[in-house]
Amino acid sequence: MPLFERLYNFARWLAHDREEAEDLVQETYAKALKGFSSFQPGTNFRAWMYRILRNTFLNSRTGLQATATVPLELEERDATLPTAADTPESLLLQRADGQLVQDALLRIPVHHREVLLLCEVEEMSYREVSATLAIPMGTVMSRLSRARRALREALRELQKGQTQKG
Amino acid sequence: MACELWSGKLDAYFDGELPADEARACAEHLRQCPICSAEGLDQLQLKRAIRIAGHRFTADPEFRARIEKRVAGRESLAWPSRWLPALMAVTAMLLVGALILARYRPNPEAQMLSELADQHVATLASANPVDVVSTDRHTVKPWFEGKIPFTFNLPESQDSPFELVGGKVSYLNQSPGAELIFRVRKHQISVFIFQEQALGKAPLNEITTNALSFTVRGWSRNGLRYFVIGDASPQDLDKLSDLLKAAS
Numbered sequence: 311m312p313l314f315e316r317l318y319n320f321a322r323w324l325a326h327d328r329e330e331a332e333d334l335v336q337e338t339y340a341k342a343l344k345g346f347s348s349f350q351p352g353t354n355f356r357a358w359m360y361r362i363l364r365n366t367f368l369n370s371r372t373g374l375q376a377t378a379t380v381p382l383e384l385e386e387r388d389a390t391l392p393t394a395a396d397t398p399e400s401l402l403l404q405r406a407d408g409q410l411v412q413d414a415l416l417r418i419p420v421h422h423r424e425v426l427l428l429c430e431v432e433e434m435s436y437r438e439v440s441a442t443l444a445i446p447m448g449t450v451m452s453r454l455s456r457a458r459r460a461l462r463e464a465l466r467e468l469q470k471g472q473t474q475k476g
Numbered sequence: 477m478a479c480e481l482w483s484g485k486l487d488a489y490f491d492g493e494l495p496a497d498e499a500r501a502c503a504e505h506l507r508q509c510p511i512c513s514a515e516g517l518d519q520l521q522l523k524r525a526i527r528i529a530g531h532r533f534t535a536d537p538e539f540r541a542r543i544e545k546r547v548a549g550r551e552s553l554a555w556p557s558r559w560l561p562a563l564m565a566v567t568a569m570l571l572v573g574a575l576i577l578a579r580y581r582p583n584p585e586a587q588m589l590s591e592l593a594d595q596h597v598a599t600l601a602s603a604n605p606v607d608v609v610s611t612d613r614h615t616v617k618p619w620f621e622g623k624i625p626f627t628f629n630l631p632e633s634q635d636s637p638f639e640l641v642g643g644k645v646s647y648l649n650q651s652p653g654a655e656l657i658f659r660v661r662k663h664q665i666s667v668f669i670f671q672e673q674a675l676g677k678a679p680l681n682e683i684t685t686n687a688l689s690f691t692v693r694g695w696s697r698n699g700l701r702y703f704v705i706g707d708a709s710p711q712d713l714d715k716l717s718d719l720l721k722a723a724s
Contacts, residue, residue, distance in 0.1 A: 311544050312573035315535060322533035332539050339543055346566040355573050411529035429491065430523055431530030436493050455487055458522060 313359055316432060320360065323427055324367045324376075324420060334370070338363040357434070357441040364424065364442065376420040410472075414464035422457035429454055478505055479512055486512065490519045506601060513601035520594050520601075585683070588648065588675065589703075593690050595646060596666040596705045599657065605664075606642030606657055616643045616656065624652045628669050628700060631723035637661070638716050649674050658716060665706030665716060672701050693717045697724045 317338060321331035341362050342349075349358050367373040415423055428434045428442060439450045482505045488494050489502045506513045547570065599605045608619040613630035621627070623645050633640055639659045646655035651674030656667040683694035691713050693704040702724070704717050 311540070311547060312570050312576075314540060314543065318535040318539075319531065319533045323530070328536075331533070332535075335535070335539075336543060336546075339547055343547070343563060343566050346562045346569070349569070355569055355576075359573075408525075408529050411525045412532060415526070415529060426526055427530050430526040436488075436491070451488065454491075458487070458519075461526070462522070 313356060317359060317363055320424075320427060320432070321363060321367070323415065323423060324364070325370070325372055326416065327372070330370070330372060334363055334366055337366050341366065354438055354441055356432075357438050360428070360432075360442040361444065373420075410465060410468055411461075414461055414468055417464040417468070418457065418460040421453065422460045425450065425453045426457045426461065479509060482506075482509075482512055483515065486516055486519055490516065490523060510603050514603065517598050517601045520598055524591070524594055589683075589692055589705075591648065592666075592668055592692070592703055592705055595655065595668070596690065599644075599655065599666055600664060605644075607644040609642040611640050613640060616640060619643065620645070620654055624654055626669075626671055626700060628654065629723045630656070631719035633658070633719065636715070636719060637712070638665075638719065646670075649676055660708050660712050660716070663706055663708035663712070665704060665708055665713065667716070667720065668703040668705070670701050670703075672696055672699055675701055695721065697721065700724070 314335070318331060318335050321334040321338075322328070325331045325334060338359065342359060345362075349355070368377060415426070418426075425439060425443065428439045429436075434442065436447050436450045439454075440447045443450070445453070482489075482502050485494060485498070485502060489499060494502060506516050547567070608616055610616050610619075613632065617628070617630055620643065630640070637660050641657040641659050641664070643654055643656040646653050646668060648668070648670050651670060653668060653670035653674065656669070658665045658667060683692060690705050690707055691710050693702075693713050695702055695717070702717075702720060704713050704720070706713060
């Protein structure tokens with residue numbers, strides 16, 4: 311079944327919870343079947359499915375809580391933010407094991423997490439991310455830049471915590 | 477000034493979103509600028525870390541079966557018949573989606589080659605590309621003793637256009653291996669050697685392919701898997717591969 315595993319993985323990252331992720335995926339397929347007439351042939355089917363899942367999440371209780379507590383930045387400004395201030399970070403990333411990166415992903419706001427997952431894990435182009443999240447391409451770029459910065463910051467915090475414990 | 481220009485575009489460059497001419501200019505700048513190449517290395521490491529960490533959750537098989545049943549329409553007999561055309565259409569779309577996904581979903585070998593290409597780029601971008609710097613194979617080979625769980629033979633490269641630059645320990649699927657750097661004219665070529673058992677489910681065919689525009693050669697010999705990757709000509713990679721095969 312196309313996209314199933316990937317949609318499920320994405321749903322788990324959004325919802326943090328197995329049952330809720332299953333509900334999201336189930337509802338996504340139900341809505342896709344029901345609303346297939348709204349799909350425009352020639353447009354991106356994958357982006358359409360992810361958009362349904364994401365909108366379903368945003369309208370869920372967890373989604374409303376997640377987005378209500380984190381204000382979006384003024385993202386249209388600074389569409390291409392230099393990342394020089396974040397380097398050198400190679401050591402930070404070399405030391406970060408998979409679990410630490412997963413923990414850091416769960417720490418950052420959901421709108422940062424989702425754009426990173428769509429770009430890096432789903433390997434979507436900026437255009438596909440733009441279609442999935444229904445935001446302009448410039449916003450995709452600035453949000454990605456901020457999301458990467460937020461992830462680095464979360465990794466740094468987690469590693470600091472580990473060092474203090476150790 | 478050039479750094480200011482490219483620093484803001486590194487994200488787009490490593491995301492593969494820069495137009496071809498800009499990407500070429502950016503690659504040229506990265507080769508010359510240690511500050512931006514260090515930043516680029518950081519970007520690549522972050523991208524790889526997210527890609528690996530992001531593939532985390534697998535659905536319960538029972539849940540999958542439930543959804544499959546629903547999508548396949550086994551429960552749709554109870555549905556109003558007016559949904560049938562839509563159901564057939566969406567099933568057709570899902571099949572098309574499956575074909576597209578099957579085409580674009582990276583297989584284990586493609587993922588592995590992509591990772592090796594990342595490592596090769598990281599080496600090119602690094603200010604210290606090798607941990608043992610020597611053109612002498614009798615220095616480089618012993619350096620790996622105790623650092624990797626196998627040994628390998630290196631060819632005599634004196635009568636060939638290939639110059640051994642050095643080597644370092646590399647990792648693939650959490651298993652250590654050797655990365656050797658050779659230079660031919662102005663091109664650098666990485667040779668990766670890993671134990672076959674470290675490569676998991678990836679097929680172990682002889683490969684002649686491209687990964688992220690790099691030329692790649694791969695083969696197995698005596699329980700070891702060799703990969704040669706670089707932007708030199710395919711003929712150069714073939715020659716170096718033949719030298720390595722003859723030595724192993």
